[in-house]
Amino acid sequence: MMNNVIAIVDLRVVRGTREVLPGITLDVGPGVTGLLGPSGCGKSTLMRSVVGVQEVRSGTVEILGRPAGSKALRDRVGYVTQTASVYDDLSVAENLRFFARVLGVRDLDRACEAAIASVDLDDHRDQVVGDLSGGQRSRASLAVALLGAPDVLVLDEPTVGLDPVLRRDLWALFHRLADDGTAVLVSSHVMDEAERCDRLLLMREGRIIAHGTPAVIRGDARDIEDAFLRLVENEAVA
Amino acid sequence: MSPTRTLAVAGRVLTQVRRDRRTLVMLLVLPCALITLLWWMFADLPGNAFDRLGPGLLAIFPFIVMFLVTSVTTLRERSSGTLERLLAMPLGRLDFLLGYAVAFGIIAALQSALAVAVSVGLLGLDVNGPVWLLGVVAVVDAVLGTALGLFVSAFAATEFQAVQFMPLVVVPQILLCGLFVARDALPPVLEVISNALPLSYAVDAMQELVGAADQSAVWGDVSVVLGFAVAGLALGAATLRRRTA
Numbered sequence: 001m002m003n004n005v006i007a008i009v010d011l012r013v014v015r016g017t018r019e020v021l022p023g024i025t026l027d028v029g030p031g032v033t034g035l036l037g038p039s040g041c042g043k044s045t046l047m048r049s050v051v052g053v054q055e056v057r058s059g060t061v062e063i064l065g066r067p068a069g070s071k072a073l074r075d076r077v078g079y080v081t082q083t084a085s086v087y088d089d090l091s092v093a094e095n096l097r098f099f100a101r102v103l104g105v106r107d108l109d110r111a112c113e114a115a116i117a118s119v120d121l122d123d124h125r126d127q128v129v130g131d132l133s134g135g136q137r138s139r140a141s142l143a144v145a146l147l148g149a150p151d152v153l154v155l156d157e158p159t160v161g162l163d164p165v166l167r168r169d170l171w172a173l174f175h176r177l178a179d180d181g182t183a184v185l186v187s188s189h190v191m192d193e194a195e196r197c198d199r200l201l202l203m204r205e206g207r208i209i210a211h212g213t214p215a216v217i218r219g220d221a222r223d224i225e226d227a228f229l230r231l232v233e234n235e236a237v238a
Numbered sequence: 239m240s241p242t243r244t245l246a247v248a249g250r251v252l253t254q255v256r257r258d259r260r261t262l263v264m265l266l267v268l269p270c271a272l273i274t275l276l277w278w279m280f281a282d283l284p285g286n287a288f289d290r291l292g293p294g295l296l297a298i299f300p301f302i303v304m305f306l307v308t309s310v311t312t313l314r315e316r317s318s319g320t321l322e323r324l325l326a327m328p329l330g331r332l333d334f335l336l337g338y339a340v341a342f343g344i345i346a347a348l349q350s351a352l353a354v355a356v357s358v359g360l361l362g363l364d365v366n367g368p369v370w371l372l373g374v375v376a377v378v379d380a381v382l383g384t385a386l387g388l389f390v391s392a393f394a395a396t397e398f399q400a401v402q403f404m405p406l407v408v409v410p411q412i413l414l415c416g417l418f419v420a421r422d423a424l425p426p427v428l429e430v431i432s433n434a435l436p437l438s439y440a441v442d443a444m445q446e447l448v449g450a451a452d453q454s455a456v457w458g459d460v461s462v463v464l465g466f467a468v469a470g471l472a473l474g475a476a477t478l479r480r481r482t483a
Contacts (some may be wrong), residue, residue, distance in 0.1 A: 033439050075327065079326050087320060103328065
């Protein structure tokens with residue numbers, strides 16, 4: 001089954017006394033997959049499990065046929081956390097060079113310049129990250145994840161708070177990467193981003209309540225938000 | 239473990255320190271200023287109290303400074319998410335720890351070179367052993383501070399808490415290292431405790447260099463301090479988890 005880039009079976013995650021993920025099963029294929037749900041529904045925990053930095057209670061998470069977090073995956077999965085995980089006291093270029101060295105990227109200069117260009121930070125490459133705006137910082141963080149052309153990109157709310165033009169450009173970037181063969185998993189709590197995805201996973205309270213293409217999920221509802229509401233209400237009735 | 243990655247971490251840490259001018263100046267100038275203050279305090283008194291206390295201070299500085307700097311910076315790595323990102327990448331935990339140890343070891347070498355130059359050159363500290371050996375002791379001492387700082391940062395949730403570990407971990411070692419009361423004159427229980435603390439050996443090494451200058455005794459002390467540093471790094475490595483709750 002080479003179609004499944006990410007395969008999760010019966011994943012349970014407990015944090016403290018709270019069961020954040022009570023047992024999720026899902027598959028993610030190639031293309032751009034959106035993980036949508038309100039904040040606090042467990043999106044970040046799910047993404048951390050995919051990257052292999054989350055302590056899990058039970059279940060399996062496999063990426064490209066290997067257990068999440070295994071050594072062979074560490075330079076094949078790019079990950080962007082919700083807060084910009086870059087060094088505030090280094091410039092954009094210095095951050096990228098450092099992470100590229102850690103990743104063992106070949107042709108360091110080219111890879112860094114390409115990553116900076118992808119997120120449109122050329123004009124700020126030598127600026128210290130701490131002096132950048134929130135949106136620019138999260139783009140710097142995104143650029144790090146693009147280094148070394150990973151096979152899988154896990155992006156936790158990468159477009160939050162960005163200017164609409166930039167948001168459009170980033171979605172175009174995600175699709176370009178997907179066309180080149182990278183599987184992209186993007187989370188968002190903004191339902192109107194749903195239409196930009198090839199496939200959707202709707203999440204609520206630690207469970208996947210719907211999955212499929214945006215058109216299928218929407219059905220005869222007005223939009224994805226409306227479809228989400230109907231799903232939740234139907235569930236309450238049932 | 240990979241040397242390239244270790245050096246990448248060390249290079250990055252050094253760039254960060256270099257960028258932070260105020261910290262850099264404080265790291266390099268403060269020890270010189272404080273040792274001068276110590277010399278000045280005893281300037282009008284008979285005897286050679288400076289020769290007795292100065293070496294101890296040279297051993298204590300790198301330890302305290304690197305302990306503080308490391309515990310705060312690694313805590314920042316933990317809370318900013320950069321550590322999580324690094325551990326999701328092909329970076330060994332030892333690469334991370336040794337990178338920090340190398341970077342702060344280099345800074346400690348510079349710091350000690352200046353403090354020793356001031357002590358010996360300007361303030362007339364009598365050193366009977368080779369002066370470079372003072373530097374070796376200082377660097378090993380700094381690595382010890384780095385190792386313990388890395389370790390305790392795992393138990394602090396905020397930078398405020400991290401700083402509070404100094405009175406807990408560092409101050410007792412300063413009190414019992416022989417600077418205030420000779421170690422063999424301490425009450426037996428305290429002497430035993432003093433024997434179990436790494437800073438005691440660092441101060442012993444410095445004092446040996448200024449006094450009898452028996453080099454094998456100095457290397458003996460240095461290896462004890464190094465042993466503690468390695469143990470500290472191992473404990474630190476155990477606190478770096480790829481998977482966290």
